[in-house]
Amino acid sequence: MSIQFADRISNLPPYLFAELDKLRDARRAEGVDVISLGIGDPDLPTPDPILDALDRAARDPVNHRYPEYYGLDELREAIAAWYARRFQVDLDPATEIVPLIGSKEGIAHLPLALVNPGDTVLMTDPGYPVYAIGTMLAGGVSHSLPLTSERGWIPDLDDIPADALANARLLWLCYPGNPTAAVAPFEFFEEAVDFARANNVVLAQDAAYSEVVFDGYRCRSILEIPEARDVAVEFHSLSKTYNMTGWRIGWMAGNAEVVEALGRVKTNVDSGIFQAVQHAAIAALNIEQDWIDARNAHLQDRRDRVISALRNVGIAPEVPKASLYVWSPTPAGMTSVDFAARLINEVGVIVTPGVGFGAYGEGHFRISLTTPDDRLDEALERIDEALERSGTVRF
Numbered sequence: 210m211s212i213q214f215a216d217r218i219s220n221l222p223p224y225l226f227a228e229l230d231k232l233r234d235a236r237r238a239e240g241v242d243v244i245s246l247g248i249g250d251p252d253l254p255t256p257d258p259i260l261d262a263l264d265r266a267a268r269d270p271v272n273h274r275y276p277e278y279y280g281l282d283e284l285r286e287a288i289a290a291w292y293a294r295r296f297q298v299d300l301d302p303a304t305e306i307v308p309l310i311g312s313k314e315g316i317a318h319l320p321l322a323l324v325n326p327g328d329t330v331l332m333t334d335p336g337y338p339v340y341a342i343g344t345m346l347a348g349g350v351s352h353s354l355p356l357t358s359e360r361g362w363i364p365d366l367d368d369i370p371a372d373a374l375a376n377a378r379l380l381w382l383c384y385p386g387n388p389t390a391a392v393a394p395f396e397f398f399e400e401a402v403d404f405a406r407a408n409n410v411v412l413a414q415d416a417a418y419s420e421v422v423f424d425g426y427r428c429r430s431i432l433e434i435p436e437a438r439d440v441a442v443e444f445h446s447l448s449k450t451y452n453m454t455g456w457r458i459g460w461m462a463g464n465a466e467v468v469e470a471l472g473r474v475k476t477n478v479d480s481g482i483f484q485a486v487q488h489a490a491i492a493a494l495n496i497e498q499d500w501i502d503a504r505n506a507h508l509q510d511r512r513d514r515v516i517s518a519l520r521n522v523g524i525a526p527e528v529p530k531a532s533l534y535v536w537s538p539t540p541a542g543m544t545s546v547d548f549a550a551r552l553i554n555e556v557g558v559i560v561t562p563g564v565g566f567g568a569y570g571e572g573h574f575r576i577s578l579t580t581p582d583d584r585l586d587e588a589l590e591r592i593d594e595a596l597e598r599s600g601t602v603r604f
């Protein structure tokens with residue numbers, strides 16, 4: 210017999226970086242010491258108070274049973290208190306916050322609550338791939354809003370064709386951006402809220418990197434806009450803020466009807482988050498800002514090393530104010546896949562080709578700041594060596 214798979218699975222794109230993975234595996238098999246600057250996954254440890262809270266809560270049998278469906282009251286209250294401290298936004302912990310098993314889970318599930326087959330979801334190109342994949346799993350149609358460096362990687366909402374707008378149910382934004390590392394002026398958030406209200410579209414802002422900031426920059430929440438609660442939700446994650454990617458916890462906050470709808474999908478699909486992890490998240494949300502500032506200073510130092518190494522070989526990336534990435538133009542004339550393949554083949558260094566995040570990512574590549582310092586330095590030296598060999602003009 211041959212197994213018949215659902216169309217939605219056969220329509221899933223092939224793994225974006227499969228070809229590069231093959232090259233990487235081939236290099237490793239040859240014994241090359243490959244260094245990856247590809248994935249955005251913090252190498253630095255989760256802070257001790259969070260580990261201690263997990264340890265205590267894991268030993269309490271109360272937490273060994275099925276968790277509360279909508280998360281512990283104490284967790285939603287801690288999230289509301291964090292929002293009030295951080296953004297001066299008051300959220301109702303009972304109706305305006307839903308904890309998630311990592312924000313990716315909620316991002317992938319939200320279209321199931323909002324999108325009928327054939328409906329349109331607006332998202333940026335380049336962008337985080339899960340917006341398009343969640344849309345596809347719900348039977349929706351993605352419409353891409355091009356991002357360019359000329360516009361600071363901010364979409365032009367006035368330029369969306371009427372037919373795409375007619376069936377649009379949801380608009381995804383992601384600031385600070387992955388992969389672009391761009392931050393959005395608050396005026397753009399105001400414009401986006403007006404746009405969503407005028408067009409009857411739910412606005413979802415993915416703020417996974419709001420606390421990973423450099424040079425004293427401070428991100429604002431879209432929920433600071435009073436009208437945002439009519440149409441908007443914001444996704445947060447503990448992953449990047451507290452070096453907790455493996456723990457799988459985040460949340461969505463904002464419009465109560467959308468919170469209820471996503472919660473309804475989730476209660477039918479999953480059974481919540483291990484309660485010991487929820488207690489650890491409460492400890493995380495109460496960690497002093499000094500810890501975050503020191504961690505960000507460490508990442509800023511890595512950012513500066515990447516920027517100066519790239520400038521040294523004649524590439525002029527924008528200096529990011531936030532996120533875990535440097536988003537850089539490729540050397541003149543090289544496609545992003547050619548450039549990435551060349552670095553793997555010649556010097557055993559992995560970077561992410563921009564085209565993997567959408568057609569408008571072509572001409573750029575992404576370097577992640579989550580590689581230990583000595584390995585990052587080694588990788589930067591190797592990139593220097595590869596480009597020197599290729600005769601790229603040096604300053």
Ligand SMILES: *Cc1c(COP(=O)(O)O)cnc(C)c1O
Pocket residue numbers: 249310311312313314337383386387415417445446447448454457458459
């Ligand atoms: C890492 C990332 C997420 C997912 O974070 P988790 O909470 O670990 O699932 C969501 N959005 C963007 C843009 C990310 O880069």
